[in-house]
Amino acid sequence: MKIEQQIAIRQLEEKIHLFSSTVNGTFLTTDDFVLSNTHISTDTFNLLLPTSAHIQDPQKVKTTIEHLQSQKQSFSTWVDHRLLHPDWTNLLQEYQLEEVERNTIMMLEQTEGIDPAISSPLTIKEVLDERTLLDYKNIFIELFKESPEAIALEDYFQRFSLEAIQSRARMFVGYVDHKPVTTGLLLEATDSYGIYDVITRAEHRGKGLGSDMFHYLLTQTENKQKCVMLQASADGKNIYQRAGFQPIGEMVVFE
Incomplete structure (x- = not known):
């Protein structure tokens, strides 16, 4: 392996x-x-x-x-x-x-030298309280609306402890005109970082907001020499390659 x-x-x-x-x-x-x-x-x-x-x-x-x-x-x-x-x-x-x-599966070898600036109307807040956690949850669950999974996820987030993940994962919400429109999660694992849950509400897609959230997450790594990994759909693969990520494998999902 x-x-x-x-x-x-x-x-x-x-x-x-x-x-x-x-x-x-x-x-x-x-x-x-x-x-x-x-x-x-x-x-x-x-x-x-x-x-x-x-x-x-x-x-x-x-x-x-x-x-x-x-x-x-x-x-x-x-x-x-x-x-x-x-x-x-x-x-x-x-x-x-x-x-x-x-x-x-895509990997960026390190995050040294990534420009922290973003030129967009997006204001990004870390999820540190119940208000921003609710905004994160609502955007996340919209992906599954009117399905049994949406009901299960409501139950999941009812039991969710923000304090339990904060030493290893940081959640973020992006706002436009004070309205929550996008999310992102940065996980610090033992020997890598992981980017997950870059989600933009349907009515705000195509404006580059998800890309801005993704770029922001790359600036939040503390160890700039540690690699970053993510899993890209066919639509997102080219975006991540432009940011320097390279494909290293493929993950197959069964349900």
């Missing part, structure tokens, strides 16, 4: 561990996978992450999936494409888990 692949998987593992613990969820580590379980039926935060290509204990994986399904716990499975051995593809098919998307 390449070092960049190890860093990407380790970062995602640390992220899902953090965001399950903040709602008093559980985290399971095995030789084949890790699992975050919030005990809320959300496939956004309940995540099965394979860590090896060959499954050493298939029964352990099956028992875990069957337990989630018996408890009616929605979850998603995120697999680095280099780990998609038939061990995993056959098992996922057995439980009728289907591929729903692929994202490009």
Whole structure:
């Protein structure tokens, strides 16, 4: 396994561990996978992450999936494409888990020399209180409006402890004319930073506000020599490449 692949998987593992613990969820580590379980039926935060290509204990994986399904716990499975051995593809098919998307894993080697200035109407505030957390939550949940996932996420954020993540993750909201329009999250993992949840409300897209939030997050890293990773959709890949990010792999999502 390449070092960049190890860093990407380790970062995602640390992220899902953090965001399950903040709602008093559980985290399971095995030789084949890790699992975050919030005990809320959300496939956004309940995540099965394979860590090896060959499954050493298939029964352990099956028992875990069957337990989630018996408890009616929605979850998603995120697999680095280099780990998609038939061990995993056959098992996922057995439980009728289907591929729903692929994202490009991208890396920037360091953030030294990034200009902190942004020329836009965006005012960015860190989420440090209940008011800005509510704004963040509302933008986040709009992605899933009128779906069971939206209801589950409302439950998740009702239990969410901001204090529990602040040593490892910083959340931000961008405002235009005092109205919340975009979000972003910067995670500090053991050997990398991660950028997540760069979301812009539908009516404000196409104005560069998400790009401004993304650029701002890059200026907030304390260790400028530490690499930054993110997962890009096909639409966002070119934006991140212009910022110096390079593709290092692909993450396949099953639900």
